[in-house]
Each structure stands twice: as structure tokens, then as C-alpha cells.
Amino acid sequence: MTQPDVVIGIDIGGTFTKYGIVDRLGNMYVEDSVSTEAYEKAEDFIAFLYRKITEDINKTGKAFNLKGVGIGAPNGNYYTGKIEFAPNLKWKGVVELAKIVNGQFGIPAVLTNDANAAALGEMIFGDARNMKDFVMITLGTGLGSGIVANGNLIYGHDGFAGELGHVVVTVGGRQCACSKRGCLETYVSANGIKRTVFKLLGEEIVPSRFRDVTFNELEPKDITRAAEEGDPIAIRAYEYTGELLGRSLANTVAHTSPEAIFLFGGLALAGKWIFEPTKKAMEENLLPIFRNKIKLLPSGLLDKNIAVMGSAALMWKELEK
Amino acid sequence: MTQPDVVIGIDIGGTFTKYGIVDRLGNMYVEDSVSTEAYEKAEDFIAFLYRKITEDINKTGKAFNLKGVGIGAPNGNYYTGKIEFAPNLKWKGVVELAKIVNGQFGIPAVLTNDANAAALGEMIFGDARNMKDFVMITLGTGLGSGIVANGNLIYGHDGFAGELGHVVVTVGGRQCACSKRGCLETYVSANGIKRTVFKLLGEEIVPSRFRDVTFNELEPKDITRAAEEGDPIAIRAYEYTGELLGRSLANTVAHTSPEAIFLFGGLALAGKWIFEPTKKAMEENLLPIFRNKIKLLPSGLLDKNIAVMGSAALMWKELEK
Numbered sequence: 001m002t003q004p005d006v007v008i009g010i011d012i013g014g015t016f017t018k019y020g021i022v023d024r025l026g027n028m029y030v031e032d033s034v035s036t037e038a039y040e041k042a043e044d045f046i047a048f049l050y051r052k053i054t055e056d057i058n059k060t061g062k063a064f065n066l067k068g069v070g071i072g073a074p075n076g077n078y079y080t081g082k083i084e085f086a087p088n089l090k091w092k093g094v095v096e097l098a099k100i101v102n103g104q105f106g107i108p109a110v111l112t113n114d115a116n117a118a119a120l121g122e123m124i125f126g127d128a129r130n131m132k133d134f135v136m137i138t139l140g141t142g143l144g145s146g147i148v149a150n151g152n153l154i155y156g157h158d159g160f161a162g163e164l165g166h167v168v169v170t171v172g173g174r175q176c177a178c179s180k181r182g183c184l185e186t187y188v189s190a191n192g193i194k195r196t197v198f199k200l201l202g203e204e205i206v207p208s209r210f211r212d213v214t215f216n217e218l219e220p221k222d223i224t225r226a227a228e229e230g231d232p233i234a235i236r237a238y239e240y241t242g243e244l245l246g247r248s249l250a251n252t253v254a255h256t257s258p259e260a261i262f263l264f265g266g267l268a269l270a271g272k273w274i275f276e277p278t279k280k281a282m283e284e285n286l287l288p289i290f291r292n293k294i295k296l297l298p299s300g301l302l303d304k305n306i307a308v309m310g311s312a313a314l315m316w317k318e319l320e321k
Numbered sequence: 322m323t324q325p326d327v328v329i330g331i332d333i334g335g336t337f338t339k340y341g342i343v344d345r346l347g348n349m350y351v352e353d354s355v356s357t358e359a360y361e362k363a364e365d366f367i368a369f370l371y372r373k374i375t376e377d378i379n380k381t382g383k384a385f386n387l388k389g390v391g392i393g394a395p396n397g398n399y400y401t402g403k404i405e406f407a408p409n410l411k412w413k414g415v416v417e418l419a420k421i422v423n424g425q426f427g428i429p430a431v432l433t434n435d436a437n438a439a440a441l442g443e444m445i446f447g448d449a450r451n452m453k454d455f456v457m458i459t460l461g462t463g464l465g466s467g468i469v470a471n472g473n474l475i476y477g478h479d480g481f482a483g484e485l486g487h488v489v490v491t492v493g494g495r496q497c498a499c500s501k502r503g504c505l506e507t508y509v510s511a512n513g514i515k516r517t518v519f520k521l522l523g524e525e526i527v528p529s530r531f532r533d534v535t536f537n538e539l540e541p542k543d544i545t546r547a548a549e550e551g552d553p554i555a556i557r558a559y560e561y562t563g564e565l566l567g568r569s570l571a572n573t574v575a576h577t578s579p580e581a582i583f584l585f586g587g588l589a590l591a592g593k594w595i596f597e598p599t600k601k602a603m604e605e606n607l608l609p610i611f612r613n614k615i616k617l618l619p620s621g622l623l624d625k626n627i628a629v630m631g632s633a634a635l636m637w638k639e640l641e642k
Contacts, residue, residue, distance in 0.1 A: 157579055159578075247492070254483075254487050256475050257478055293478075
């Protein structure tokens with residue numbers, strides 16, 4: 001029996017690390033996760049992860065031809081293979097993660113940030129398979145992005161390109177954890193729409209279920225449910241979120257003129273509530289030559305483990321160079 | 322005697338068309354210009370241009386090995402080789418320029434817009450020679466741009482990427498000829514700074530030489546001279562222009578994280594008046610990871626014919642593919 005060629009995709013998050021064994025067609029042979037927080041040192045965590053993955057592979061009773069490890073991690077830098085000062089990880093400072101993984105696994109390892117990995121996942125396994133120019137927006141607690149032009153991810157001079165969450169959409173606007181004000185992710189993200197709900201509760205006098213909820217209690221997914229039930233604050237919050245996202249995406253189009261923009265993550269699951277106002281505001285703010293040309297789409301991997309698929313895609317892309 | 326390998330660089334403007342014969346090192350053997358307006362049909366103009374260039378070559382008494390023709394033109398599309406609806410050209414609608422030039426000259430011809438050509442000129446002959454990621458901003462009547470990432474110009478899906486002049490910097494701001502409001506070029510360009518002078522004459526009560534000048538009379542270069550002589554409106558106009566440019570460039574950095582941003586054109590010649598406030602506003606609006614990293618530089622071809630050099634560079638880049 002031939003051993004399938006596969007790569008390991010690892011997505012490192014602040015709380016959990018997800019991983020999978022993925023072939024070139026996107027078939028996932030192993031899919032599991034572990035806590036990221038159990039180890040103070042990255043070296044110890046990677047040694048633990050190696051044992052776990054080996055165990056999982058043994059359990060399948062199959063043999064694989066392991067070609068490499070692709071890793072997505074917050075602040076992961078493709079050029080250096082290092083995680084640099086990730087605020088949500090226990091490992092502080094600069095962590096030479098690709099080197100540690102390569103040493104432990106004995107196969108090539110390559111690293112990037114989670115949003116870039118998602119973009120590569122869409123390109124290798126998702127709905128951007130035939131696209132050379134597209135943008136991936138990941139809507140989680142914050143807003144991440146990966147920009148593909150001429151068939152390649154834009155890493156930029158220093159490996160940190162694609163930080164659309166920190167494009168300023170409102171001069172002097174909302175305070176952002178990054179130290180600036182008015183960044184896109186303070187408006188367009190799970191946390192951003194929550195902030196918008198509270199702003200609107202102050203501005204408007206319409207009734208809303210959220211008048212009896214504290215800021216710390218409010219779950220972003222409740223906003224979608226409320227919108228579906230006709231809550232005027234929830235509906236207006238989505239309109240406002242989409243307006244700012246669409247306006248900002250129009251500026252992104254002026255930069256790279258993509259074929260499509262994909263939305264992924266919690267807010268993207270809200271469907272029409274987010275897509276309609278975003279599309280409207282984007283079109284209104286596009287230069288005429290770009291109008292009615294740019295597809296605004298949900299990620300083709302919405303129901304898949306895009307974080308792991310994307311990390312695997314990073315390695316597949318590397319192997320094809 | 323060996324014939325040097327050369328390309329023809331042609332820059333088509335609304336009034337004049339400049340051209341030159343350029344070798345791979347940027348030596349210019351012929352440099353001349355003709356009126357763009359004399360011919361109603363692009364075919365007739367190109368036939369005329371062919372005769373002119375042939376004459377000019379004969380005058381040098383040298384023989385050249387002509388490898389191709391690179392053309393920069395407003396609304397020139399790299400993918401299609403067509404000029405599409407250029408508002409400042411006599412030739413209306415869609416003009417198959419690369420095809421016409423190829424037919425007339427009998428050598429490969431390739432087309433892009435003037436700002437993209439300038440970016441390629443900087444990359445092949447100027448100060449971006451060792452850069453893989455940079456941005457070129459051309460400051461003329463409007464604001465053009467060319468974005469290079471991973472060593473290649475970003476043309477985008479449709480060939481129209483890099484329209485930073487139409488990024489919106491002020492929602493509901495100044496009316497732009499493109500049909501939108503608040504576009505960067507309505508603030509940052511020869512015409513933009515003129516508009517700013519008039520806005521400031523209304524807002525401020527300080528004396529200024531411009532209180533006796535009409536809008537139609539004001540020459541943008543007089544603003545630099547006035548700033549040098551201490552005119553408070555002129556100085557404030559440059560501060561405001563730089564502030565908006567810097568703020569917008571910070572957003573561009575969040576997209577492609579370039580090694581450098583080059584400024585070219587009339588406003589770039591104003592030196593510290595434009596560079597200092599732009600740099601200040603850019604740094605203030607950058608995500609911390611990008612701070613003090615991005616070089617803001619005058620084009621290395623400020624004293625050269627960048628339009629012709631850039632068009633030649635386009636063809637050289639093509640020949641090296």
C-alpha cells in the first residue's frame with residue numbers, strides 16, 4: 001500500500017492549539033487539539049505536541065509520508081520563522097518556533113500568522129483555487145487579513161503585511177489595544193460590534209433587549225439572534241459594522257484590485273446581516289472602474305477547520321515553490 | 322561595432338508624448354517629444370511617432386538592436402494592452418494601443434499606466450533597485466501610484482490596481498472628478514494643495530499673499546515659494562497636505578508593509594515642506610510594529626525623465642520574465 005504524501009497543519013491559539021494531517025487535496029486524516037497553556041516554554045510544548053501527533057497517527061493504523069509542518073500563530077513571521085511578541089500567548093518575547101518544530105519533527109517547518117494561513121487555505125483548498133488576486137478577512141475577536149496578489153501572499157518587507165485590522169477608519173475614533181485610535185477592528189470584529197451596540201444604546205431611544213444586558217455579559221452571537229428577531233439596535237449595529245467594513249474594503253480594492261474578498265469567522269456567519277450593508281457601502285465607495293466587479297463572498301471553508309487547513313496549505317505552497 | 326540592446330520607452334500624456342531609447346543600464350540614447358494632440362486617430366499618431374523615432378535614430382548615426390516598446394499612458398491596462406476611456410486623451414473609448422504599436426514597430430509592445438511605469442522605472446533604474454516591496458506615489462495634477470510586492474508590480478485582477486489617489490481620506494469630503502468625495506488626490510496633488518490654500522484663506526485670518534490671487538490664477542509652485550518666504554497660509558497648506566498623505570500612507574503600509582515609499586512629481590520637489598509633515602503623520606498612524614522602519618524617500622529619478630525611463634523599464638522587466 002502506498003503511503004499518502006501529507007503535511008501537518010498546526011494552528012496555535014492563545015487557549016487551544018489545533019492540528020491535523022492534510023493531503024494535497026485537503027483530505028484530513030487526523031484532527032485534534034490540545035491546550036496551549038500547559039507549558040511555560042515553547043520547546044516543552046512542541047515536544048508534547050510531537051508525542052500527541054505521533055500517538056494520533058499510530059491510532060489511525062496508517063502510514064504517512066510526512067512532507068513538512070505548516071504553522072499558523074498570532075504574530076507568526078514567515079521570513080524569520082519566529083513568533084514575535086504575541087500578546088495572547090504565554091511564551092513571551094521572540095520564540096524561534098519554526099526552528100524548534102523543525103528540530104523536534106525532523107522535517108521542514110514554516111510559519112505565518114493565522115490570517116495569512118487562512119488566505120492560503122482558501123487558495124489551496126477553498127473557493128480561491130483559481131484566483132491570483134484576492135483578500136481574506138478573518139473576523140474573530142479582532143480583524144485579521146491576508147492579501148494575495150499575482151498568486152502569492154503579500155508578506156511585505158518585514159513579514160507583517162496584511163494588517164487591515166489596523167487601518168484607521170475614523171480619525172480619533174475608538175481606542176484600540178494596539179495604541180492607536182479608530183482602527184477598523186475596533187468597529188468590525190466580535191468585540192467591535194459589541195462596542196457599537198453600546199454606542200447605539202446611548203444614541204438611540206428605541207427599545208432593545210440589550211438595555212438589560214451589561215457590556216461584559218453581552219455575547220456577540222446574541223446580536224445576530226436579536227437582529228433576526230427584529231431588535232432595532234441589533235439591526236442598526238450590523239448596518240453600522242457593514243458600512244465601516246465596506247468603506248474600508250473599497251480602499252483595499254484601490255490598492256490591489258482583487259477578484260474577490262472573502263469573509264471568515266464569527267461575524268461572517270451572520271450572513272445577510274453583515275454581507276448586505278458591507279456590499280452596499282463597498283460599492284458606493286469604489287472608483288467607477290471597480291464597481292460591480294469585486295465578489296464579496298463567505299469563505300469556502302466556513303464549515304471546515306480553516307485554521308488547520310490554512311496552516312497545512314502554507315506548507316503545501318512552500319513545497320510547490 | 323556591436324549594436325547595443327535597447328528598448329523604446331514612450332510616455333503618452335494628454336498634451337505631449339515623450340519618448341527615448343534606453344539600454345538596460347538606463348543610458349538614454351535618444352530623448353524627444355511630440356504633440357499628442359495632432360492626430361484624431363491613435364493609428365495615425367503611432368505611424369507619425371514611428372517616423373519621428375526612426376528619424377531620431379538615424380540622426381544618431383548609430384545602429385541599435387531594438388528589443389521592444391514599453392508604453393506608459395493614462396488608463397493603460399497591462400493585461401489587455403488597451404487604453405480604456407482616458408479622460409485626458411483625444412482618442413475616445415477603448416484603444417488597442419499595444420497592438421497598434423506592435424503592428425507599426427514590428428517588435429513586442431507592452432502598456433501600463435504612467436504611475437505603474439514610474440514604479441518600474443524606480444525598480445529597474447532608480448533607488449528601488451534592490452527592493453522587492455515598495456510603493457511609488459506620483460504627485461502631479463492628481464495622485465497616481467504603483468505598488469510593488471514580492472518583486473512584482475501589483476496589477477490586480479483587472480489591471481487597475483494601485484489607485485491610491487482614490488482612497489477616501491475624508492468621508493463626505495472634497496468633490497473628486499471620479500464621482501466620489503474625499504479622495505486622497507483632492508487633497509494631495511498640485512490641484513489638491515491649491516484647494517487647501519483656498520480652504521485656509523476662509524478658515525484663518527492671518528495675512529497671506531494669496532488673499533490677492535484668484536483660484537484660477539494660483540500656480541501650485543507659488544505655494545512652495547510662499548512657504549519659503551514664511552507665508553503662514555502656504556506653510557499650513559503643506560502641513561495639512563502632508564498630514565493627509567501621511568495618514569493615508571500609514572493605511573497603505575498596513576496593506577503591503579513596504580521597505581520604502583517614494584514620492585515623485587511637483588509636490589515631491591517641495592522637499593521638507595512635504596516630507597516632514599508626511600513622515601510625522603505616517604509615523605503617528607502606524608501600528609507599532611511598523612514604526613521607524615518605512616523609508617519615505619524622494620524618487621531616485623527626480624532629475625531624470627522618469628516617465629520615459631519607467632516605460633522603458635516596463636519593457637525590460639517584460640524581457641526578463
